[in-house]
Amino acid sequence: MKKLSFLLLCALFAIHATAQVPARKKQMIALANKTLDFAASQYKLMMKQVPDSVLPRTTNNKDGRLVTAKSNWWTAGFYPGTLWYLYEYTKDETLKQEAIKRDELIEKEKNNKGTHDLGFMMYCSFGNGYRLTKNPAYKAVLLTSARSLSTRFNPKVGCIKSWDHGAWEFPVIIDNMMNLELLTWASRVSKEPSFDHIARTHANTTMLHHFRPDFSSYHVIGYDSTTGAVLNRNTHQGAADSSAWARGQAWGLYGYTMMYRETKDKRYLDQAQHIAGFILGHPRLPADLIPYWDYDAPGIPNVPRDASAGAVAASALLELSRYTTGTISARYWNAGEKMLESLCSPAYLATAGENNDFILKHSVGSLPQNSEVDVPLTYADYYFVEALLRYKQWAK
Numbered sequence: 001m002k003k004l005s006f007l008l009l010c011a012l013f014a015i016h017a018t019a020q021v022p023a024r025k026k027q028m029i030a031l032a033n034k035t036l037d038f039a040a041s042q043y044k045l046m047m048k049q050v051p052d053s054v055l056p057r058t059t060n061n062k063d064g065r066l067v068t069a070k071s072n073w074w075t076a077g078f079y080p081g082t083l084w085y086l087y088e089y090t091k092d093e094t095l096k097q098e099a100i101k102r103d104e105l106i107e108k109e110k111n112n113k114g115t116h117d118l119g120f121m122m123y124c125s126f127g128n129g130y131r132l133t134k135n136p137a138y139k140a141v142l143l144t145s146a147r148s149l150s151t152r153f154n155p156k157v158g159c160i161k162s163w164d165h166g167a168w169e170f171p172v173i174i175d176n177m178m179n180l181e182l183l184t185w186a187s188r189v190s191k192e193p194s195f196d197h198i199a200r201t202h203a204n205t206t207m208l209h210h211f212r213p214d215f216s217s218y219h220v221i222g223y224d225s226t227t228g229a230v231l232n233r234n235t236h237q238g239a240a241d242s243s244a245w246a247r248g249q250a251w252g253l254y255g256y257t258m259m260y261r262e263t264k265d266k267r268y269l270d271q272a273q274h275i276a277g278f279i280l281g282h283p284r285l286p287a288d289l290i291p292y293w294d295y296d297a298p299g300i301p302n303v304p305r306d307a308s309a310g311a312v313a314a315s316a317l318l319e320l321s322r323y324t325t326g327t328i329s330a331r332y333w334n335a336g337e338k339m340l341e342s343l344c345s346p347a348y349l350a351t352a353g354e355n356n357d358f359i360l361k362h363s364v365g366s367l368p369q370n371s372e373v374d375v376p377l378t379y380a381d382y383y384f385v386e387a388l389l390r391y392k393q394w395a396k
């Protein structure tokens with residue numbers, strides 16, 4: 001009899017637990033819709049204040065004014081990219097026309113061979129534009145951009161060179177993983193295997209040299225361009241060479257999740273899971289799951305959070321949960337969901353008309369350079385909106 005009551009209790013608990021899951025998802029979908037509505041209204045305000053010749057970048061934290069960027073800055077594509085996402089959600093022609101106008105402004109960067117950031121710049125903008133419109137002119141822009149990016153690949157090193165500046169001979173930053181999606185896309189569309197080869201080789205080399213035994217990553221690896229040997233292990237935007245810069249960890253997580261999607265190479269899935277393990281198991285990851293700007297920042301907990309790192313990680317974790325099963329998948333999904341819930345709260349979400357019409361507050365660009373500290377950032381908005389759309393699509 002006792003055993004029967006116990007079994008009955010277990011069954012009731014299981015029924016209750018499964019009934020809770022859809023309720024939580026329903027609640028989060030409603031929150032995502034509300035936040036996306038708000039995001040669209042913020043960006044419609046932003047459209048009116050950004051001059052035609054530039055792109056919104058951040059806020060000056062001294063005088064509170066909008067800071068803009070020219071088309072060759074690495075963040076140029078995020079504003080049109082966010083507009084495309086918001087158009088996808090709202091079907092509002094005004095947002096689409098603004099996205100088209102801003103894409104036109106950055107089109108010339110397709111020939112820019114001086115930056116590794118062409119993936120960010122062109123794939124987030126024209127990539128989303130092409131996905132939604134199938135405009136053949138956008139496809140041509142993307143293929144030219146992929147060719148330009150490929151010129152930075154050095155087969156001896158096995159990587160795309162990140163910067164042409166700084167003290168390094170051949171610097172590669174973890175962020176560069178994000179630029180590979182442009183190349184895997186280009187290979188699929190053009191049937192030219194060389195783009196895919198470059199993307200995989202870069203990802204493999206990065207896996208070999210950027211990661212520590214705990215699967216945190218260095219920010220910058222300096223290579224010898226002739227021999228491919230590692231010369232330096234440094235940071236540029238983190239607290240120390242040996243520290244775990246929060247956005248860098250998120251770029252790695254997103255990058256390897258994306259590379260698994262694109263190639264189905266299990267090594268990339270394993271790497272993404274190892275990085276997720278580092279982030280989610282970190283003793284200094286705050287309860288709301290939005291990281292401090294560096295996991296090893298001196299002064300934690302009295303240091304700025306980085307909402308951009310939270311947004312990138314949320315988007316990546318939601319995707320990673322789709323490539324895994326059982327409790328592991330649920331762990332990634334729940335963490336991404338929690339990050340989104342936190343970002344949707346007044347602690348991070350702007351109110352109407354404030355924040356220079358950006359959506360999220362409290363990101364950090366580069367604290368060691370005292371640049372963009374505790375401000376909105378255009379890429380925090382982009383990955384936040386992406387993650388909200390992913391949540392809505394995949395929760396079902």
Ligand code: GLY
Pocket residue numbers: 074175237247365
């Ligand atoms: N790619 C530069 C950054 O994440 O700040």
